Amino acid sequence: MSKDKEGKDIVTVGALKFGFDSRVAIDTLRSLYLRPHYVSTVADFENETPKEQEEFHSLFVRGSATDYQSKSIFHPNDNSISYTTLSRFPPVKLLPPANRKRVLVTGGAGFVGSHLVDRLMLLGHEVTVLDNFFTGSKTTVSHWVGHPNFEMIRHDVIEPFMIECDQIYHLACPASPPHYQFNAVKTIKTSFMGTLNMLGLAKRTKARFLITSTSEVYGDPEVHPQPEDYWGHVNPIGPRACYDEGKRVAETLTYGFHRQDGVDVRVARIFNTFGPRMNPYDGRVVSNFIIQALKGEDITVYGDGKQTRSFQYVHDLVDGLIYLMNSDETRPVNIGNGDEFTIQQFAELVRDLVVKVQQEDGVENPRRSDIKYEPMPPDDPQMRRPDTTRAKEVLGWQPRWTVKMGIEEMVRYYKAKMAEGSM
Numbered sequence: 001m002s003k004d005k006e007g008k009d010i011v012t013v014g015a016l017k018f019g020f021d022s023r024v025a026i027d028t029l030r031s032l033y034l035r036p037h038y039v040s041t042v043a044d045f046e047n048e049t050p051k052e053q054e055e056f057h058s059l060f061v062r063g064s065a066t067d068y069q070s071k072s073i074f075h076p077n078d079n080s081i082s083y084t085t086l087s088r089f090p091p092v093k094l095l096p097p098a099n100r101k102r103v104l105v106t107g108g109a110g111f112v113g114s115h116l117v118d119r120l121m122l123l124g125h126e127v128t129v130l131d132n133f134f135t136g137s138k139t140t141v142s143h144w145v146g147h148p149n150f151e152m153i154r155h156d157v158i159e160p161f162m163i164e165c166d167q168i169y170h171l172a173c174p175a176s177p178p179h180y181q182f183n184a185v186k187t188i189k190t191s192f193m194g195t196l197n198m199l200g201l202a203k204r205t206k207a208r209f210l211i212t213s214t215s216e217v218y219g220d221p222e223v224h225p226q227p228e229d230y231w232g233h234v235n236p237i238g239p240r241a242c243y244d245e246g247k248r249v250a251e252t253l254t255y256g257f258h259r260q261d262g263v264d265v266r267v268a269r270i271f272n273t274f275g276p277r278m279n280p281y282d283g284r285v286v287s288n289f290i291i292q293a294l295k296g297e298d299i300t301v302y303g304d305g306k307q308t309r310s311f312q313y314v315h316d317l318v319d320g321l322i323y324l325m326n327s328d329e330t331r332p333v334n335i336g337n338g339d340e341f342t343i344q345q346f347a348e349l350v351r352d353l354v355v356k357v358q359q360e361d362g363v364e365n366p367r368r369s370d371i372k373y374e375p376m377p378p379d380d381p382q383m384r385r386p387d388t389t390r391a392k393e394v395l396g397w398q399p400r401w402t403v404k405m406g407i408e409e410m411v412r413y414y415k416a417k418m419a420e421g422s423m
């Protein structure tokens, strides 16, 4: 059982706010991301009769913990997987048509997008995911494929897209510094043209439009913590500019459509976020450190480790995005957790928590990683912490998850991925 920052048990996430009920049991969500994607079996499985195979499969689809588990089977002898569809979908809320929204989630197969999709699906809405799968992956939402309320479309938002919908969550854009710098021109095209296309869609359909902007619009900040009315300190020609300036121009476009065309807009500025389904090769600090510690490799701290970041768990972020979408607030709103660490402290914390989880899971003498120092990437912000006064006042939102609780859950997620051989 997880405890929130006040020591109360976390049983559900979400809330009934602004006429929109976003409450979901945390155990239901966990069953979607902590389940293995496939199940390994004995090497001579092929020699069993179809009936024996069916009985074996059925072991994995009964019982509360594995209710919605895939029946796909891993064949270690020839390193292949036989995929099947889910035998049952998790129950979704039955909403009256007037309350059921048609929601478009761009980037819905990404790390944050997939958690938002889980929530909206369980809440009973009709969800369409648009993703080009550059950093997202079909496996993050594959448990919904075939559900009548769900649609997944491979599409790049830099091309126009037409659909009828009531709400658009526009998340599509690589978010990890190594990924967004991999093809800087494509990143800025995604931010500019992708947002232009989705705003055009919102204008035509009169859908409410929420863009996920970023704390990176504040650049290397000279104000600490960062409130929404701080204009930022961004190097417009540096290696991070494709993302920072891309998101800044995306915000400018959003308010342009709002003022000129009356598009109903919401702007979330997301601070560093972590959680299960973060791609293990994402390259951001939380996934890097956990995987290095789990493998017993050295933990790579860039620079002297004195730079700071503040980390929020993904369920808090999804709460914030849903509250913002359904509120009346059209100004930008910071969504982040104020728990600030130096990267050196964070490396030590992750190392300790990985050792703790390993010991709890019966691993004797797990290796304690060393810390090694690597060069600081150019323009890396020296400090970052959100001022979340506005989110508290206008959304009644505050982070509930402690960093420690979130890291432990993420360690268990990566451990499960490693055990099933998919990482």
Ligand SMILES: O=c1ccn([C@@H]2O[C@H](COP(=O)(O)OP(=O)(O)O[C@H]3OC[C@@H](O)[C@H](O)[C@H]3O)[C@@H](O)[C@H]2O)c(=O)[nH]1
Residues within 6 Å of the ligand: 175, 176, 177, 213, 214, 215, 216, 270, 271, 272, 273, 283, 284, 285, 286, 288, 289, 300, 301, 302, 303, 307, 309, 343, 376, 377, 380, 381
């Ligand atoms: O292995 C690593 C990775 C990262 N780091 C450091 O850890 C800090 C955090 O780095 P990350 O790559 O996780 O993320 P950053 O804070 O630089 O950027 C993030 O900001 C907010 C979001 O919008 C984006 O997800 C991302 O751009 C940086 O100071 C980085 O230099 C390490 O010390 N070691």
